[in-house]
Amino acid sequence: MLIDLTGKVAIVTGAGRGIGREIARRFAREGATVVALDIRKAWLEDIAAEWDRNGWPGQQHLCDVTERDMIETAVRTVDEQLGRIDILVNNAGIASGARVEDMDDAVWGMNLDINLSGVMRMCRAVIPVMKRQGAGRILNAASFAAIIPSIGGAAYSASKAGVESLTRVLAGELGPHNITVNAYAPGMIPTEMNHFAERPGPEQERLLDTLTLRRWGTPDDVASLLVFLASDFAGYITGTMVDVSGGKFATQMPWVAHRPPT
Template identity: 55%
Template sequence: MELDLTGQVAIVTGVGKGIGREIVLTLAREGVTTVSLDLDRDDLASLARELDEIGGTHAEYDCDVRDAARIREIVADVDVRFGRIDTLVNNAGVGGDGYVAELGERAWDLCFDVNVKGTFLTCQAVLPVMKRQRRGRIINAASFAAIVPIVGAAAYAGSKSAVTQFTRALAGEVGPWNITANAYAPGMIPTTLNHFTEREEAEQARLLDTLTLRSWGQKSDIANLVCFLASDQARYITGTLIDISGGKLATQVPRLAYERAAAEGLDAL
């Protein structure tokens, strides 16, 4: 199957580190003109150097996704420079850990402003261009927390649930213009936000025991999914939340299958 993304233009937010950076680099390797948005100028500069090594066309903009005027300015500049916007990936996000009884109002507001309002503003800004083209791919980062939340992260789970429902509503609105809108729900992907692989060995084992595929996910798993959703091969997928969590809690106790496999002599994970 050929994805054939050559010549497309993609805007990706929150690219400084982790999954966002991997998404940009993967798209670039597929021949996409990448437009990277992030708060940290140093991260943008180092990303630009990596993209220079890959080759192809790219542009970087410092941007706070909560700033509507700045987002509109960037989208207008991208439209002038490249003449199109094929894909928007809303990767920018923040965590919101804290029990409800002690959670501060500022922490709650930051979580919703970045994760939800930021997604809304960027989607709103690119729609005129995508409608003019009669084609577009909007891909929003949700989380497995939008499916099953964890105790002590109500703000984060609530914001990612909002992103999921927003994406579905958006898909319904933009279908007539051949624009798709989808969200994805990563599970156990080690990042600088969750520090999964830096935790005690026993805690890592406990977390891995919740997975049907008992191993940490890779940033490349998310980036490859984004490339697929950006392609014409995914033209008939819209308004959905894609679970990319290694089968997290697909069954009540995934570890049971590994115990049985081990008893049968399989050298399981």
């Protein structure tokens, strides 16, 4: 199966680093014209240099997903200059938190504003373009925390569970226009934000024990799923959330299979 996204225009939010950067690279390698959105100008300049070195077509736009005007300006520019928007990857997000009794309103609000409302704003902006085309793919970053939340992660988990619900609603609303909408739920993928692979050895072992495949995920594991969901091969998949967590808690005690019989 050869996935070819040549001629497609893909917008990726939070594309400056980490998982978002690898998603953007993977779409570029598959032939898509990638429009990178991020809040850091320096990261966008770095993307522009990388794209230039590799001869990949694309654009970079400074954009904060909490700001409707910035979003609509970026989307309008892409539509006017490239003529279409085939794929939207809502990757931008944060993961701050606290226990509920200690929760600051600003922390709660920021998680919802970026992780959930930011997804809504981006979707709202691209929908008219995709409806005009009669086709589109929207891919929303949820999290394994939307499946099983963590202590101290109320704000993050609530925002990501909201993304799953929003995804289902959008799939229903946009189905008549041949626009599919799906969410993806990464598990433990080491990034600069979570530092999983930098934690003390015993803590890493406890975390890995929750995974059926018992290895850290990689940004490319996520990107591989997304290029498939964005392709013609996934035209009959919509309104769902795909778990890309290495089988986290697929069984009650996944570590048992990785230890010698006693």
